[in-house]
Each structure stands twice: as structure tokens, then as C-alpha cells.
Amino acid sequence: MSPRVSKEHLKQRRADILEAARQVFIEHGYEHTTMKHVMEAADVSRGGLYQYFSNKEDLFEALLEEGLTEETEDSLEKVESYWSLLMQLLFGEDGSPDTEMDPLAPSKLEFFITGRNDERRRAYGEKRYEMGLRIYDDLIKRGQKSGEFSDRYDSELVARSIITFIDGLALDHAILPDEKVKLKEQSALFVDYLKMALDVSSS
Amino acid sequence: MSPRVSKEHLKQRRADILEAARQVFIEHGYEHTTMKHVMEAADVSRGGLYQYFSNKEDLFEALLEEGLTEETEDSLEKVESYWSLLMQLLFGEDGSPDTEMDPLAPSKLEFFITGRNDERRRAYGEKRYEMGLRIYDDLIKRGQKSGEFSDRYDSELVARSIITFIDGLALDHAILPDEKVKLKEQSALFVDYLKMALDVSSS
DNA sequence: TTTCAAAACGACACCGGTGTCGATATAATG
DNA sequence: CATTATATCGACACCGGTGTCGTTTTGAAA
Numbered sequence: 001m002s003p004r005v006s007k008e009h010l011k012q013r014r015a016d017i018l019e020a021a022r023q024v025f026i027e028h029g030y031e032h033t034t035m036k037h038v039m040e041a042a043d044v045s046r047g048g049l050y051q052y053f054s055n056k057e058d059l060f061e062a063l064l065e066e067g068l069t070e071e072t073e074d075s076l077e078k079v080e081s082y083w084s085l086l087m088q089l090l091f092g093e094d095g096s097p098d099t100e101m102d103p104l105a106p107s108k109l110e111f112f113i114t115g116r117n118d119e120r121r122r123a124y125g126e127k128r129y130e131m132g133l134r135i136y137d138d139l140i141k142r143g144q145k146s147g148e149f150s151d152r153y154d155s156e157l158v159a160r161s162i163i164t165f166i167d168g169l170a171l172d173h174a175i176l177p178d179e180k181v182k183l184k185e186q187s188a189l190f191v192d193y194l195k196m197a198l199d200v201s202s203s
Numbered sequence: 204m205s206p207r208v209s210k211e212h213l214k215q216r217r218a219d220i221l222e223a224a225r226q227v228f229i230e231h232g233y234e235h236t237t238m239k240h241v242m243e244a245a246d247v248s249r250g251g252l253y254q255y256f257s258n259k260e261d262l263f264e265a266l267l268e269e270g271l272t273e274e275t276e277d278s279l280e281k282v283e284s285y286w287s288l289l290m291q292l293l294f295g296e297d298g299s300p301d302t303e304m305d306p307l308a309p310s311k312l313e314f315f316i317t318g319r320n321d322e323r324r325r326a327y328g329e330k331r332y333e334m335g336l337r338i339y340d341d342l343i344k345r346g347q348k349s350g351e352f353s354d355r356y357d358s359e360l361v362a363r364s365i366i367t368f369i370d371g372l373a374l375d376h377a378i379l380p381d382e383k384v385k386l387k388e389q390s391a392l393f394v395d396y397l398k399m400a401l402d403v404s405s406s
Numbered sequence: 407t408t409t410c411a412a413a414a415c416g417a418c419a420c421c422g423g424t425g426t427c428g429a430t431a432t433a434a435t436g
Numbered sequence: 437c438a439t440t441a442t443a444t445c446g447a448c449a450c451c452g453g454t455g456t457c458g459t460t461t462t463g464a465a466a
Binding site for chain 4 (some may be wrong): 432
Binding site (some may be wrong): 112163 | 313361364370
């Protein structure tokens with residue numbers, strides 16, 4: 001009745017498989033990785049792998065969930081300024097546009113775009129979009145209420161434009177070699193776009 | 204030695220297959236359409252289909268080429284204003300942001316993103332990107348030279364931001380239902396971004 | 407040390423998609 | 437009408453990926 005291996009071991013094994021899978025997905029993309037690839041990378045047998053994940057979709061969604069809990073729950077407490085908070089949200093801790101792209105981002109795009117006709121996947125993608133939207137929208141709304149941001153534009157619309165920009169950048173970055181996309185410069189330009197929309201003057 | 208059916212007939216058949224394929228790609232996306240789907244939609248046998256196209260990639264690229272010749276060669280002659288020309292380029296003839304999306308766009312994204320590790324596909328995608336970039340860059344450069352546009356920003360960078368925005372919009376539109384993306388509103392906002400970057404005051 | 411539940415294994419049957427190839431139908435040509 | 441090049445056909449063999457299942461191994465508990 002009691003399990004024959006420790007709960008710890010199971011968790012570890014699962015984590016190892018996930019990590020190996022992440023690498024494989026990064027290398028081959030979503031559509032072109034096979035369970036065999038994952039088996040080999042994780043050094044686990046076919047049966048062993050299916051013990052933990054019942055198929056590729058299941059496996060990939062586990063990776064998506066991982067990323068999610070990690071991203072959320074940024075400190076929304078000490079509001080130095082909403083603008084710097086926005087920059088942090090966009091570009092990470094230091095809030096300057098020299099971020100690296102999430103190496104799994106291209107596969108994520110693949111996952112959702114190739115699954116756009118699947119009911120489940122589509123709903124899942126929408127939920128994620130809404131969550132991302134909510135975060136930016138809330139922040140901008142507060143900034144507008146506080147008077148730090150202009151309310152010339154609808155907060156939700158500006159929030160959408162942020163997501164669209166990020167998605168577009170991720171897409172171009174997935175398709176083109178790094179030096180062709182000019183991540184940093186484009187990000188800086190988009191920040192200027194935002195400054196205009198929100199009427200922010202800070203450097 | 205002479206062909207047994209007219210050149211016309213062959214061209215027509217090929218065109219019919221292409222049109223059928225377009226519909227299938229629109230419906231199922233690139234990765235999930237099979238040659239069987241196309242066979243059925245075009246009412247042609249397996250052998251017949253392979254007579255015209257040696258595989259799915261070949262077939263899809265034929266569709267891409269079609270779209271290309273159609274898009275290019277806009278009249279660059281009578282320059283009322285570079286701004287209105289830019290708007291036309293972005294939103295078609297009337298130059299107002301109420302454009303419909305190319306229904307094949309999602310599949311195009313799929314094609315390039317899933318093929319990002321394939322040498323050929325990648326190179327092909329880059330070529331297309333460069334071509335698109337060139338068009339916008341040229342236009343903006345001229346506008347800046349003529350004094351109609353501010354040269355505060357590098358023309359190529361602004362051109363890139365246009366493409367990134369379009370790509371992002373196409374991506375979101377592919378994944379989300381129409382009413383969630385707010386194509387029109389987002390386009391209008393982006394136009395304002397551009398007005399700021401190029402210092403254009405026209406309504 | 408023995409026991410045994412569950413973890414790990416890998417062979418297997420299945421499936422859908424692919425591209426080929428010999429056979430057949432067809433329409434220009436003489 | 438007969439000829440013949442070739443467009444069209446569909447059966448076929450092949451392949452890679454999937455998920456299952458009976459077997460073996462393992463390690464915690466007794």
C-alpha cells in the first residue's frame with residue numbers, strides 16, 4: 001500500500017524529465033520534437049516517460065505552468081512609480097530593455113498557433129492572454145488614476161499593444177537570427193511609443 | 204513529342220489545385236493539412252497531385268509566391284504625401300485601419316516558425332522579411348529626406364517596428380477570436396505611435 | 407532477509423501520412 | 437480512325453511516431 005520509492009525521488013525524476021524536455025523543445029521546437037527525443041535526453045525508457053506524462057501536449061503544458069508561477073506575483077507593493085514598475089514588468093529586474101528572450105518562447109508560439117483549431121488549446125491560450133492582459137491593464141489603470149499616466153488612451157488598448165509588440169518581437173526573434181531583429185533597439189523605440197501614449201517624461 | 208493536353212489545361216488544373224489547397228491550408232493550418240486533404244478538396248488523385256507538386260512544402264511555397272507578386276509593385280509614382288502612401292501600404296487602398304487580415308496569414312506564420320530550424324525555410328523567411336523591410340525603409344527614408352517626416356529615429360528601426368507590429372497582430376489574430384484582438388483599435392493606436400515617431404500631424 | 411507494490415523497461419501492434427510506380431484513360435496529331 | 441505521349445489514377449510498400457502492456461527491477465517495509 002505504501003509507495004515503494006520516496007515522494008522525493010518521484011518529484012526529482014519528474015523534474016529531471018521536465019528539464020530535459022525543455023532543452024529538447026528549445027532545440028527542435030514543439031511540433032518537431034518526439035517523445036523519443038525526450039526519452040533519450042532524459043535517459044528514460046518509453047514506459048518510464050509515459051508514467052509521468054501521458055503525451056507530448058501534457059508534457060509541454062507542464063512546462064508552461066512552470067513558467068507561469070515563476071512570472072507572476074511580482075511585488076506590487078512598494079510603488080516607487082508606476083512607470084518603473086511597468087518597465088520592470090517588461091524587462092525584468094533592472095527595467096532596462098536589454099532582456100534576453102525566453103528561449104522557450106518560439107516553441108510556445110508554435111504550440112498555440114498550431115493548436116489554434118483545437119478547442120482545448122485555444123481556450124488555454126486565451127486564458128493565458130487574458131491573464132497577461134489583466135496584469136498590464138491593472139498597472140496602467142492605476143497609473144492613470146494616480147495621475148502619473150495620461151488617460152488619453154484606453155488602458156486596455158495600450159495593454160494590448162504591449163502584448164502585441166512582445167508577441168511580434170518573439171515571433172521575429174524566433175524566425176530571424178538574433179542580429180537581424182535588433183531586440184534592444186526595437187524595445188527602446190517601443191518604450192518611447194509608450195511614453196508618448198501615457199505622457200511620461202522620465203528618461 | 205508534343206504534349207497531349209493544352210498548355211492552358213495544365214495551367215488551369217494547377218491553378219485549381221492551388222486554390223483548393225489555399226482553402227485547406229486556411230482551414231487546417233500548415234502542419235495539420237495533409238496531401239490527402241488537398242487531394243480531396245481539389246478532387247484529384249494522389250498521383251495527379253504529385254504530378255504538379257512534389258510535396259506539401261512545394262505546394263505551400265507556390266501559394267506564398269502567388270501572394271508576393273500580388274502585393275508588390277504598388278504605384279510609387281504620384282506621391283501626394285509619403286504619409287498617405289505609408290497608410291496605403293499598411294491598410295490597402297483607402298489607407299484606413301479597417302483592413303481584414305489575410306486568411307492565410309496564420310498558416311504563413313506556422314510555416315516559418317515550424318521551419319525555423321530548416322536551412323532552406325529559414326533563408327527563405329529571411330529573404331521575405333528583408334523584402335518587406337526594404338519597402339517600408341525606403342518609403343520612410345524618402346519621407347525623411349523630403350522633410351515630411353522627422354529623422355529623430357532611424358528609418359530602418361521604425362520600419363522594423365512596423366513589421367513587428369504587423370507580425371504580432373497577425374499572431375494574436377491567429378490565436379484569439381476576432382473580437383478579442385481589436386484589430387481596428389490597435390491599428391489606430393499604432394498609427395498614432397508612428398505619427399509620434401515621424402512627427403506627422405495630419406489627422 | 408524476505409516480501410511486494412510500484413517504478414522502469416522495451417517489444418509490439420497500430421496508425422496515418424508519404425512518395426512511387428505500373429496500369430489506364432485521354433486528347434492532340436497525322 | 438489509329439497512334440502515341442502524357443495526364444491521371446490508386447494500390448502499395450515504407451516509415452516514423454504513438455501508446456500499451458506484460459515483464460523485470462527496485463527499494464522501502466516487515
